[in-house]
Structures are given as structure tokens and as C-alpha cells.
Amino acid sequence: MTRMPLRTSRFEIVHELPYRIRLRSIMMLAPDLDLNYLQAGVESLSGVTAVRVNGPAFCIVVDYNGTDSTRTSIIAALKQIPNEAFLNRNEKGHSVDLFDIGAKTAVAAAIPILPGPVQMATSWGLAIPGIVTAIQTLFTRGVKIEVLDGTVKTLSLLRGEYFTSNSIGALLSLGEYLEDQSEQKSTDLLKTLLKPQIEKIWIERDGREIEINFTELQVGEIVVCGPGEMIPVEGTIVEGDGSVNQSSITGESVPIHLQPGDATLSGTVVEEGTLKIRADKVGSETGMARINRFLETSLRSQSKTQLKSSELADRLVPLTFALGLGVYAFTHDAARAAAVLTVDYSCAIKLSTPIATRTSMYTASQAGVLLKGGQALENLAAIDTLVFDKTGTLTQGILKITDIVPIPAFSEKELLSIAAGAEEHYAHPVAKAVVKEAKDRDISLPEVSGVDFIVAHGVSAYVDGKRILVGSQHFIEEDELIDCASMKETAHQLRDEGKNLLFVAMNEKLIGIIAMRDELRPEAAETLAGFKAAGIKHIEILTGDHRSTALALAAQLPAVDSVHWELKPEDKAAIVKRLKDRGAKVGFAGDGVNDTPALICADVGICMPSGADLARESAQVVMMDEDMRTLLKARLIAINNRDTLTSCLWSTVAINSATLLLAGTGKISTLTAAMAHNLSTVGILGYAALKTSSSPCESKPKEPLNEAL
Structure with missing residues (x-):
């Protein structure tokens, strides 16, 4: 590999x-x-x-x-x-600092009082690098902004307007500095997000699988990774085979099949199968691998809007250059031509988009939402339909055991112990609820082996040589063909109470049912109403729960337009695709491994903070706060970014057209035109940064949702 x-x-x-x-x-x-x-x-x-x-x-x-x-x-x-x-x-970005700007500004201010020969030598010395760059750009990339800047400086120097040439240089440096600061602000955010997220891992010692802190892992130990889990080490597979998603490291979207003897990369995610990996590199030795492509996709990639803005800006540069030549051809006035060449539409158009986008990404992160690049921000503003997987998104994802119903041959304690032993390795809300209940009751868990996760269905394991199955009724009864008729009435009654059911079987026989309830998030109803007010036209709920459980939840959410129940993972993706085929712009929110197909299919995939590693990898938007209102804030930030860019575009067109008219008719000098253009550009960039640097929900922190509406 x-x-x-x-x-x-x-x-x-x-x-x-x-x-x-x-x-x-x-x-x-x-x-x-x-x-x-x-x-x-x-x-x-x-x-x-x-x-x-x-x-x-x-x-x-x-x-x-x-x-x-x-x-x-x-x-x-x-x-x-x-x-x-x-x-x-x-x-590569600019490397302008305040000292550079200050030095150029000081030189421009001192030029008028210096002797003539010194003015000329100093001005030409400072301008030559820019002129050389302009010539290189002209022959390698065509007429770009560097060519305009170099031409203006050359004309000013040839006319002996040394103050104008140096002032323009100082203004250009100031613009570059502001761009640098915006980029650095975004990069600082990403650096904090690149820290390893893994805290606990499962390893095999003396034939048993135990959970330890990631920092305690030693080279040579055997790490166990199941579906949806991130591989925390660089190592070699010693047992098991499975499908691994390596897109975060290699950029290849198609999962690869790994088997014993193959090497693993830290930061990749297991999609199917269970792998036992000998750790060859651990801890900080794998730090560089964790960087993956997140930084590249967030800062280096451009959204469709950014690409269009950049293309438009590039097309306008030759137009300005042609206007300058036309003015000189008709007037034979080099001063007017130079004045026209200082007015460039492309600066504000090209720079306002990345500045607004990156600042909006930073603002969204401060509000608790991570956006993986400008396209995610753009898509979040464009969606008109939201689809939620129920568990862990609209609900708290913290299930509480309400009923333990064993068959007569087993006690509640025995049933819970068996189920918790099998579920202990599984990072799913249902599994966590069962294990927590067992620990709360001080019930010791049996030693298990041969644990196998069947995504969206359940868990298979062996306890004392007996095969244990824990999962949905569909998994136990239809996939494994185990008779559940003895508990049909009990299951029906528990579902009518809005509870989720977990069926437990041993050696092909049903031994009991565990019921649990997942409470609705307290802010869910209010937030969904907020989405409707923020332009979302249609909201749907998807769940694998039984019909009665799903309807009981939907009844508490008036803003929901439709609910689907008893779904498989492929069903969720099919529903998202059907909505898209109808022309909807769809956002899908989920947190489990089984949500991955829908997250990938949606225009915007949204993952909760406690989501599985595979779900976090697949999503464009990752919430860092459990409060659903943070997602509404991100939506409003995205809309604000879109509106800001529209304002910047029209402001650029209006201001530069007016300046261009005044410069072409000789109403303003070259320096005045340059100052008007550069200061307006800085002003527009400042507006873009300022307008997107504060959340639309900040003015009333005690009632963020009401303020957002």
C-alpha cells in the first residue's frame, strides 16, 4: 500500500x-x-x-x-x-508584514523632501521588483493584476511622479497584508482542530479485549478496530479483513480491502469488518498522518462562487488594460491612461470572496460548527430541505433503559449482563445505554470473544462459548430466523409507549427484550421552527424505529412535514436522492455509521459532535456543540456570507465604475485614482471581514434563537 x-x-x-x-x-x-x-x-x-x-x-x-x-x-x-x-x-501567499508597510509608507511620505537624484534612485529601486514580476506575469499568465500595477508604476516613474509610484506601492502592500491576516485567522482555527481526537481504544491482551487510554498504547500491542472506528495507529493487520476508507489521507474516495499483512494508515476509517492491528507507530509518531487533507480542502480548495469570482476578476483585468490604452490613444495623455490603469475591478472581487468565506468559516466555528471548506458554506446557504436522522440529532442520543423483560429462565441481571458484554465494544447510543445501565447496577460483565458488528442491525459475540445476538427485531427475527412470537404482545405494548426495543438471543433462542427511551432535545421544536423562518421549506425525519415510536416523536415537532420509519441505511440515502431528483437542495443530519450513505448523497452532510468517525469523515458540516441551535446559527452565517458577497460585488462595480469615469475624463489625478481605488478596495474587504466576523445571533446571548429569527 x-x-x-x-x-x-x-x-x-x-x-x-x-x-x-x-x-x-x-x-x-x-x-x-x-x-x-x-x-x-x-x-x-x-x-x-x-x-x-x-x-x-x-x-x-x-x-x-x-x-x-x-x-x-x-x-x-x-x-x-x-x-x-x-x-x-x-x-503561495504573501509575506507582507507591518514593518514592510510602514517602511513603504515612510518612503512615500519622505520622497517630496528628498533631492531629485535620490528620489529617482529610491523610487526605481523599490519599483523594479514589481515591474519584473509584471513582465514575467505578462509572458507566463497573460494580462493580470500584476501587469496593471507594474504598468502604473512604470508610467508614474517615467513621468517623474515618484510620490505617486511609492504611494501606490504602499497601498498595494496594505491590501496584501489584510489578505494575509484573514488567511492566518482561518489557519489558526484549523490548527486547533488537527489535534488527535481519539481518547480510548480497544486492545487485545492475553486473549481478552480491554479498553485503555490512547496514550497508554505501546508499540507491538494489538489494536482492535470495528466498523465506523478510526484507525489510531500506523501498523500491520494480523487478523481479520475489511473495507477501509482512506480518503482523508490519500484522497481516494473508493474504500480499499485490507487483509492480514497489509499496512494501515493512522486517521483512516474502517467501513466494514473488524481488524486486529499490530501497532508499529504510536502516539505523536503518527501526528503528521492525522493532518490528512482537511487543511487542503478547507483553505486551498475554492467553492463554485470563489471560482466564478476569480474567473470574473481575471476577465476584467484585460478590460481595464484595454481602457487605459484606449484613453491614451484618444487623448495622448499618459497621466489619464495611468489613472485608468490604477482602477481595477478584480482586486475587490477576487479578494472579498475568500476573505468573507474564511471569516464566515471561523465565525461558524466560534458558534460551534465546523465547515469543511467554502463549498460547504455555500451549500449550507443554498439548501431548502432538511432531513434528520432521528437518533442523536433531534433526540439527545442518550438512551435510558426503562424495561428489562427476560424469559422465565433468566433474571433481569443475567439478561442485562449478557447484552452489555456483547455491546461493550460498540460505539453506538444503544450499546452505550445498555453498558451504562449494567455499570450503574454494579453488574459484572462476562468475557466475550469473536465480536462482530453488523451495521444498522446489531452485534454478534460469544460468551462462554455461546453465541449471543443483540439487535433489532428485524435482525433477530428476519435475518437470523429466530422465533420472537413469545414476546410479540410485550413488544407491541412497549412500542406504543414510544420506546425503542433491543432483542437478545442466545444459541438461536430469544431470551429477552430490553426497552429504552430517547428523549427529544429540549431545543428541537424551537430550532426546527427557526429553520423554517430561515428559508427551509421542507423538513423530514428518518428513523429505523418502529412506526408507533416514530409517530410519537413527530407529534411533538409541529415544523416536521414528513416522517419515515423502519428504514435501512440504503433507504435513507434513497429518500435523500429522491428529494434531490425532485429539484430540492438537501441537507442531511445524522451521526451513525449507517447514516454515511445519506451524508454522502446529500448536498450538505451534517454530523453531530458525538458522531461515528466514518460519519464525521463523510460530512461537510460537523457540529462541535450538541445544541441544535448552533446549526441554525451556521445556516444564518452562511446566508449572511452569501448576502455579503452580493453587496461586495455591486459595491465594487459602482465605486470602481465611478472612479474609472473620473479618471478617464481627467477629473482626478493618477494618485487620487489610485487612492480611491485602493482605499475603496480595503474598505470593501474590511466590510466583508467585519460583516462576516460576527454571528447573526450574538446580540442577545441569552436568547440566541429568538434573536436569530
Whole structure:
């Protein structure tokens, strides 16, 4: 199996304190190295608290917990940098700082009082890099903004307008700086999200499967991973085979089949089967693998709106250039031509979209929702239909055991012990409820083996050599052909009370039923009404529960338009597809492994914070707060972002057209046109950042939902 490509680099330690290390490498001067990516990668390592990168000085400063293991991990991570940290195209951001802006501004202000020869030498010296870039751009990429800037500077210098040339340079640096700050703000968010999320894992010791803290795992131990679980280590499969989703690391969307002898990548997700993996690398040694493509999809990729804005901006640059040449051809006035060339529509159009989008992503994260890129933000604003999987989204997902009904040969304690033993390995709300109830009653759990998860159906395991099946009635009665007639009336009565049922069988015979209830989230009804007020036209509920249980829940939610029950995972995806075929823009919210097909099929897949790893990987939107109102906030933030971009576009057109008219008719000078254009651009970018930096729900924190409506 192909591993992530690496580039070897040589970092040397230039200074070190007990909790801080400073390293230097000429590699950091590589023009295609994404320093944001490098910084995020190092900061994702366990034990690292802060990272500061100084590109021009080719240094990186790392604050950490002071342990030898973390220090070793930092050096190892910097020794081999993933190829994904290197940009394939000319995408590298600016490196303008306040000192650079201040220096250019000071030079522009001092130019009028300097001797003539000094003015000329200084101005040409500062302008030549930009002019060279303009020439290179013209021959490699055509007429772009760099060509306009270089032409304006050249014309100003040829006319002896040194103050104008330097002032334009200072204004351009200010614009670049503002763009940098917006990008850095978004990157800072992502760095905090790249920390490993795994806390507990299952390992096999002495023939038993036990749960330990992830930090306690040692090299050589056997890790057990079931469906929907993230593989926490880089290792080798020693037993079992299954389907593994590696898209987060390799970018390949098709799951691959792994079997004994195959290597695993940390951060990938098991879709089917159970794998026993010998840990070859553990802890912070796998930190770089965890970065996966999330940073790339969130910052490097562009939404459809961003791409359209960029294309429009690129098409307008030659138009401005042609207007400048036309003005000179008719007037033979170089000053007017230069004034026209300073007015460029593309700056505000091209920059306002990423600034607004990234700031909105940051704002949404502060509200408790993670958006995986600009397209997710755009899609969230566009949807008109919301589909909810019931358990864990509209309900609290914290099931409480209400009834334990064994057959006469078993006691409640025995039935609960058997069921909890089989379910202990399964990260599902039903399993957690059963295990919690057993622990609350101080019931010891039996040793189990051969645990097998049947997604959306149940669990199979062996206790003292006896085969145990725990799951839905459909799983027990129809798939496993076990007679459940003896408890038909009991099951019917419990369902009429709105309870979920778990059937337990031993050696092909039903031994009891466990009933539980999942309470509706207190904010659910209010939030769904809020979605209707925020432009959502249709809301549906999907559930695998029995008809009576589903209808009992839907009766409490007036905003719900339709409810479907007794569904299989493929049924949920089919319903989402049917809605899309009718022309609906669909958002689907779920949290389980069985929700993955629907999450992928929807225009926007939304996962709850406690969702399975596979669901979190598949979703475009991941909630970081259990409160459903945070999702409504994210919807309002997305709509606000869309409206802000529309305002920015029309403001750009209006202001620049007016400035262009004044410049072309000679009403304003080159410097005035440049100032009007650049200051209006900065103003529009500031508006985009300011308008999207505050949640629409912030003004009344005690009543966020009412304020949002």
C-alpha cells in the first residue's frame, strides 16, 4: 500500500530551552513550501502547545511540554515533510508584514523632501521588483493584476511622479497584508482542530479485549478496530479483513480491502469488518498522518462562487488594460491612461470572496460548527430541505433503559449482563445505554470473544462459548430466523409507549427484550421552527424505529412535514436522492455509521459532535456543540456570507465604475485614482471581514434563537 510521500529536510537546532526549541532549515525558503501547512503539522503533534514560523529567517520555534518523547517527535516530523505541504501551483501567499508597510509608507511620505537624484534612485529601486514580476506575469499568465500595477508604476516613474509610484506601492502592500491576516485567522482555527481526537481504544491482551487510554498504547500491542472506528495507529493487520476508507489521507474516495499483512494508515476509517492491528507507530509518531487533507480542502480548495469570482476578476483585468490604452490613444495623455490603469475591478472581487468565506468559516466555528471548506458554506446557504436522522440529532442520543423483560429462565441481571458484554465494544447510543445501565447496577460483565458488528442491525459475540445476538427485531427475527412470537404482545405494548426495543438471543433462542427511551432535545421544536423562518421549506425525519415510536416523536415537532420509519441505511440515502431528483437542495443530519450513505448523497452532510468517525469523515458540516441551535446559527452565517458577497460585488462595480469615469475624463489625478481605488478596495474587504466576523445571533446571548429569527 502506498504511503504519504515525504521530502527529507535538514533542520538544525539553533537555540533550546526546557520547554522551547528553535530550529532552522534552508528548506523553509523553498518557494512552493506552504508554511501554514508546515506549522499546522507540527502543532498537531501530541505535547506541542504553540508553533511560530519565521519564513524570511527560515526558522521555526516550537513550544512543547518539555518531554524527551515530544522533542524527538518534533525533530522527526521536521526531518520528513509530506509532499502535500508543498504547493503544486503558484499559490503561495504573501509575506507582507507591518514593518514592510510602514517602511513603504515612510518612503512615500519622505520622497517630496528628498533631492531629485535620490528620489529617482529610491523610487526605481523599490519599483523594479514589481515591474519584473509584471513582465514575467505578462509572458507566463497573460494580462493580470500584476501587469496593471507594474504598468502604473512604470508610467508614474517615467513621468517623474515618484510620490505617486511609492504611494501606490504602499497601498498595494496594505491590501496584501489584510489578505494575509484573514488567511492566518482561518489557519489558526484549523490548527486547533488537527489535534488527535481519539481518547480510548480497544486492545487485545492475553486473549481478552480491554479498553485503555490512547496514550497508554505501546508499540507491538494489538489494536482492535470495528466498523465506523478510526484507525489510531500506523501498523500491520494480523487478523481479520475489511473495507477501509482512506480518503482523508490519500484522497481516494473508493474504500480499499485490507487483509492480514497489509499496512494501515493512522486517521483512516474502517467501513466494514473488524481488524486486529499490530501497532508499529504510536502516539505523536503518527501526528503528521492525522493532518490528512482537511487543511487542503478547507483553505486551498475554492467553492463554485470563489471560482466564478476569480474567473470574473481575471476577465476584467484585460478590460481595464484595454481602457487605459484606449484613453491614451484618444487623448495622448499618459497621466489619464495611468489613472485608468490604477482602477481595477478584480482586486475587490477576487479578494472579498475568500476573505468573507474564511471569516464566515471561523465565525461558524466560534458558534460551534465546523465547515469543511467554502463549498460547504455555500451549500449550507443554498439548501431548502432538511432531513434528520432521528437518533442523536433531534433526540439527545442518550438512551435510558426503562424495561428489562427476560424469559422465565433468566433474571433481569443475567439478561442485562449478557447484552452489555456483547455491546461493550460498540460505539453506538444503544450499546452505550445498555453498558451504562449494567455499570450503574454494579453488574459484572462476562468475557466475550469473536465480536462482530453488523451495521444498522446489531452485534454478534460469544460468551462462554455461546453465541449471543443483540439487535433489532428485524435482525433477530428476519435475518437470523429466530422465533420472537413469545414476546410479540410485550413488544407491541412497549412500542406504543414510544420506546425503542433491543432483542437478545442466545444459541438461536430469544431470551429477552430490553426497552429504552430517547428523549427529544429540549431545543428541537424551537430550532426546527427557526429553520423554517430561515428559508427551509421542507423538513423530514428518518428513523429505523418502529412506526408507533416514530409517530410519537413527530407529534411533538409541529415544523416536521414528513416522517419515515423502519428504514435501512440504503433507504435513507434513497429518500435523500429522491428529494434531490425532485429539484430540492438537501441537507442531511445524522451521526451513525449507517447514516454515511445519506451524508454522502446529500448536498450538505451534517454530523453531530458525538458522531461515528466514518460519519464525521463523510460530512461537510460537523457540529462541535450538541445544541441544535448552533446549526441554525451556521445556516444564518452562511446566508449572511452569501448576502455579503452580493453587496461586495455591486459595491465594487459602482465605486470602481465611478472612479474609472473620473479618471478617464481627467477629473482626478493618477494618485487620487489610485487612492480611491485602493482605499475603496480595503474598505470593501474590511466590510466583508467585519460583516462576516460576527454571528447573526450574538446580540442577545441569552436568547440566541429568538434573536436569530
